Amino acid sequence: MIEVAIEGDFEQLVQDIRLKNNITTAGMLQCEWDFRVPDEEAFRDDLHEAAGIGKRRRRKVRALIGEGNQAYVDNNLAKAIQIMQEVIRIEPHAVSAWSVLAQCYEDQHKPKVLQLQIMAAHLGHDVEWEYLA
Numbered sequence: 001m002i003e004v005a006i007e008g009d010f011e012q013l014v015q016d017i018r019l020k021n022n023i024t025t026a027g028m029l030q031c032e033w034d035f036r037v038p039d040e041e042a043f044r045d046d047l048h049e050a051a052g053i054g055k056r057r058r059r060k061v062r063a064l065i066g067e068g069n070q071a072y073v074d075n076n077l078a079k080a081i082q083i084m085q086e087v088i089r090i091e092p093h094a095v096s097a098w099s100v101l102a103q104c105y106e107d108q109h110k111p112k113v114l115q116l117q118i119m120a121a122h123l124g125h126d127v128e129w130e131y132l133a
Contacts, residue, residue, distance in 0.1 A: 061091045068100055077104045095124040 068083035081104045087097040102116035 057090065061087055061094055064090070065094065065096055065100075068097065072100055072104060077108055080104050093123055095120055098123060 064083055064087045068080050068087060071077075071080035071083060081101060084097045084101040084104070087094050088101070091097075098116055098120035102113055102120055105111075105113045105116055
């Protein structure tokens with residue numbers, strides 16, 4: 001009984017929209033949902049920030065890369081590896097994180113050095129390909 005009433009209300013709403021705008025069903029949705037965001041760039045920034053990407057994420061990645069580089073310079077390779085892995089988890093396209101991670105692995109004579117170097121070269125479009133070959 002309630003479902004019939006809801007269905008009737010919905011049908012009445014659709015009919016009212018059609019009559020009010022004097023448009024066809026195909027054009028109805030386009031007309032109702034087609035709108036422009038006044039400040040699209042600000043909207044996208046807000047959307048990225050709400051989703052956890054954008055400026056805040058870039059700042060965090062840069063800070064972590066700096067911290068990881070400092071750990072590498074201080075010869076704290078375990079900490080540098082941990083930080084760079086976190087950077088890669090957050091931003092997989094961070095070329096410097098792949099490079100530092102590869103250097104840490106190379107310094108510790110760990111396997112997968114070549115794979116890490118290839119990732120860094122691939123992401124950075126680097127001329128290091130000759131060296132890796």
